[in-house]
Amino acid sequence: EDKVVQSPLSLVVHEGDTVTLNCSYEVTNFRSLLWYKQEKKAPTFLFMLTSSGIEKKSGRLSSILDKKELFSILNITATQTGDSAVYLCAAPNNNDMRFGAGTRLTVKP
Amino acid sequence: NAGVTQTPKFQVLKTGQSMTLQCAQDMNHEYMSWYRQDPGMGLRLIHYSVGAGITDQGEVPNGYNVSRSTTEDFPLRLLSAAPSQTSVYFCASSPRVSWGEAFFGQGTRLTVV
Numbered sequence: 776e777d778k779v780v781q782s783p784l785s786l787v788v789h790e791g792d793t794v795t796l797n798c799s800y801e802v803t804n805f806r807s808l809l810w811y812k813q814e815k816k817a818p819t820f821l822f823m824l825t826s827s828g829i830e831k832k833s834g835r836l837s838s839i840l841d842k843k844e845l846f847s848i849l850n851i852t853a854t855q856t857g858d859s860a861v862y863l864c865a866a867p868n869n870n871d872m873r874f875g876a877g878t879r880l881t882v883k884p
Numbered sequence: 885n886a887g888v889t890q891t892p893k894f895q896v897l898k899t900g901q902s903m904t905l906q907c908a909q910d911m912n913h914e915y916m917s918w919y920r921q922d923p924g925m926g927l928r929l930i931h932y933s934v935g936a937g938i939t940d941q942g943e944v945p946n947g948y949n950v951s952r953s954t955t956e957d958f959p960l961r962l963l964s965a966a967p968s969q970t971s972v973y974f975c976a977s978s979p980r981v982s983w984g985e986a987f988f989g990q991g992t993r994l995t996v997v
Contacts, residue, residue, distance in 0.1 A: 806983040819990035867983040874926040
């Protein structure tokens with residue numbers, strides 16, 4: 776059965792810390808892995824990864840995919856209170872998108 | 885810039901009632917989908933559509949119907965609401981294929997009593 780597993784489920788850090796969020800996946804017909812940030816309401820898109828070893832970066836956030844080991848990581852450096860959110864990863868199997876349960880990140884001042 | 889618009893934002897139903905959650909997008913996206921989000925379970929796909937006139941089931945379709953008569957609209961119908969359908973529902977759309985970036989509506993919080 777296709778599945779996406781995220782770890783840890785929750786994480787509490789202080790401003791300035793660096794965090795690493797993990798996502799492992801098992802989907803047939805793998806095409807891409809996506810990361811989203813969800814604050815109060817709708818998830819918003821962060822990254823889409825399709826190739827191993829190529830790091831995607833956006834400011835303090837970066838992500839990389841390992842297609843051999845079937846996982847991805849999302850790094851956030853110099854965390855800020857505004858980074859507090861649930862981070863979701865997802866992997867589609869044809870037209871069926873599978874999401875992980877999410878990692879709830881809390882950044883304390 | 886409307887994007888994906890969902891209505892209503894909140895709804896309380898009695899067991900056995902029916903209702904329709906509305907979803908509209910103005911980005912001319914082919915792919916649209918409905919998810920439910922429950923605590924600790926992430927987002928689960930209910931139904932999706934790859935274009936007008938075409939719909940298919942996702943991971944948790946039971947108790948829900950959809951239709952796609954136009955590119956813009958993708959309503960979700962609850963036929964006979966049950967307490968197990970208490971959840972937050974999100975509609976999403978993507979430009980061409982299901983495996984790219986999705987744009988989400990603001991969600992509908994549904995409570996069935």
